[in-house]
Amino acid sequence: QIQLVQSGPELKKPGESVKISCKASGYTFTDYAMNWVKQAPGNGLKWMGWINTQTGKPTYADDFKQRFVFSLETSASTAYLQINNLNIEDTATYFCTRSIDYWGQGVMVTVSS
Amino acid sequence: DVLMTQTPVSLPVSLGGQVSISCRSSQSLVHSDGNTYLHWYLQKPGQSPQLLIYRVSNRFSGVPDRFSGSGSGTDFTLKISRVEPEDLGVYYCLQSTHFPLTFGSGTKLEIK
Numbered sequence: 001q002i003q004l005v006q007s008g009p010e011l012k013k014p015g016e017s018v019k020i021s022c023k024a025s026g027y028t029f030t031d032y033a034m035n036w037v038k039q040a041p042g043n044g045l046k047w048m049g050w051i052n053t054q055t056g057k058p059t060y061a062d063d064f065k066q067r068f069v070f071s072l073e074t075s076a077s078t079a080y081l082q083i084n085n086l087n088i089e090d091t092a093t094y095f096c097t098r099s100i101d102y103w104g105q106g107v108m109v110t111v112s113s
Numbered sequence: 114d115v116l117m118t119q120t121p122v123s124l125p126v127s128l129g130g131q132v133s134i135s136c137r138s139s140q141s142l143v144h145s146d147g148n149t150y151l152h153w154y155l156q157k158p159g160q161s162p163q164l165l166i167y168r169v170s171n172r173f174s175g176v177p178d179r180f181s182g183s184g185s186g187t188d189f190t191l192k193i194s195r196v197e198p199e200d201l202g203v204y205y206c207l208q209s210t211h212f213p214l215t216f217g218s219g220t221k222l223e224i225k
Contacts, residue, residue: 035214044205044216044217044218044219045156045162045205045207045216045219046216047207047213047214047215047216049213059212061213061214062213095161095162097162100152100164100207100209100214101164101167101173102164103161103162103163103164104161105160105161106161
């Protein structure tokens with residue numbers, strides 16, 4: 001069955017970086033794009049962008065162009081989201097989603113001094 | 114960006130009842146390829162969103178026929194009939210016709 005399994009919760013300090021993973025199984029990884037979605041505590045869903053799993057080319061929504069990096073390890077069917085220079089507003093749950101149909105369980109990232 | 118206006122914000126319902134959720138877009142969601150990329154999700158408490166309806170009216174794998182989607186252009190509706198306890202949570206619409214993709218702000222379905 002199709003699954004997206006994400007890494008565990010993270011607690012970071014402002015200014016640090018975090019890299020979270022999304023391991024896909026049950027389908028051919030390169031057949032579908034991978035999207036990333038942010039959900040701040042108690043808030044709705046915000047699309048961050050997507051990465052072409054065939055070419056590795058990322059596309060970022062405007063609010064996520066500066067400190068956010070999408071990457072792949074295709075041999076491991078895994079997508080990554082790295083956030084650099086974390087700030088308090090990055091505290092959120094981050095979801096990966098295969099072309100918006102199947103979703104990972106989400107990773108809670110907490111940024112606190 | 115395409116603004117997705119979802120109403121109501123909160124929707125009390127009796128089990129077994131029927132409800133409708135509206136999602137309106139600030140511009141047409143008809144893609145140049147002729148398809149309309151409007152989708153519906155349910156996010157249960159503590160879980161990730163799950164796809165219910167894709168491209169306006171197509172039920173995703175395993176979704177019961179109590180859920181139905183309709184609409185066109187800028188005006189879309191999700192209808193839930195014979196509401197069951199597992200239907201409770203927050204419903205979101207998503208448009209993927211235009212960049213960037215945008216979600217509605219959510220409708221919380223709760224027991225009356």
